[in-house]
Amino acid sequence: GENVEQHPSTLSVQEGDSAVIKCTYSDSASNYFPWYKQELGKRPQLIIDIRSNVGEKKDQRIAVTLNKTAKHFSLHITETQPEDSAVYFCAASRSGTASKLTFGTGTRLQVTL
Amino acid sequence: EPEVTQTPSHQVTQMGQEVILRCVPISNHLYFYWYRQILGQKVEFLVSFYNNEISEKSEIFDDQFSVERPDGSNFTLKIRSTKLEDSAMYFCASSEPGFSYEQYFGPGTRLTVT
Numbered sequence: 007g008e009n010v011e012q013h014p015s016t017l018s019v020q021e022g023d024s025a026v027i028k029c030t031y032s033d034s035a036s037n038y039f040p041w042y043k044q045e046l047g048k049r050p051q052l053i054i055d056i057r058s059n060v061g062e063k064k065d066q067r068i069a070v071t072l073n074k075t076a077k078h079f080s081l082h083i084t085e086t087q088p089e090d091s092a093v094y095f096c097a098a099s100r101s102g103t104a105s106k107l108t109f110g111t112g113t114r115l116q117v118t119l
Numbered sequence: 120e121p122e123v124t125q126t127p128s129h130q131v132t133q134m135g136q137e138v139i140l141r142c143v144p145i146s147n148h149l150y151f152y153w154y155r156q157i158l159g160q161k162v163e164f165l166v167s168f169y170n171n172e173i174s175e176k177s178e179i180f181d182d183q184f185s186v187e188r189p190d191g192s193n194f195t196l197k198i199r200s201t202k203l204e205d206s207a208m209y210f211c212a213s214s215e216p217g218f219s220y221e222q223y224f225g226p227g228t229r230l231t232v233t
Contacts, residue, residue, distance in 0.1 A: 038220040104150040104167035104174035
C-alpha cells in the first residue's frame with residue numbers, strides 16, 4: 007500500500023520568512039496530493055492540492071510542487087505570519103471512487119515574531 | 120458554505136461498551152469516509168463507503184467496527200466493544216460525485232475509553 011513520509015517533523019521560522027515542507031510517496035499510481043492544515047483540536051482543513059498532470063500550483067502565499075518521477079511533493083509558504091502556526095499534513099490518493107487519503111506524519115510549524 | 124457535522128464532540132465510555140459516532144455529510148456528496156487520529160499522531164484511514172456499501176477498509180477496521188447509512192443524511196461508525204487503544208479523535212469526511220477528489224472533514228469526535 008501507499009506510504010507517505012513527511013519532513014521535517016517540526017519547523018520554526020521567523021515571521022516573514024519562507025517555510026518548506028517535503029513529502030515523498032511510494033505508490034506510483036497516486037495522482038492526487040492535498041495539503042491539510044490542522045490547528046489544535048480542530049478538523050484538518052484543505053489549503054491546497056495538486057494533481058499529477060501539473061507540476062506546480064500557487065494560491066497567494068502558498069504553493070505546491072510535484073515531481074512525479076522522484077515521487078515527491080513540497081509545500082511552500084512565503085511571508086509567513088503567526089496565524090500560519092499549525093500542524094501541516096501532506097496526503098496522497100489514487101483516483102477512483104471513494105479513494106482513501108494516506109497521510110504523512112505531520113509538520114508542526116511555529117512562526118515566531 | 121455547507122460543512123460536515125459530527126456528534127457528539129466528545130464521548131467518554133468504559134472499556135467493552137458499544138459506541139456510535141454520528142456524522143452528517145454534505146448533502147450532495149456520495150462518498151463517505153471515517154478516519155482516526157490518535158493524539159499527536161497522523162490521521163489514519165479506517166473505511167470508505169459508497170452506494171450503501173464499504174468500498175475499502177484498512178487493517179484497523181476489524182470486526183469490532185461497522186458503518187451504516189441508516190437514512191438519507193446520517194453516516195455512523197459503530198465500535199462494538201471498545202478497547203483502551205480505541206481512544207482517539209474520529210473524523211468523518213465526505214466528497215462529491217464525479218472527479219473531484221477533495222475530501223471535506225467534520226470537526227471530529229473525541230472518544231475516550233476508560
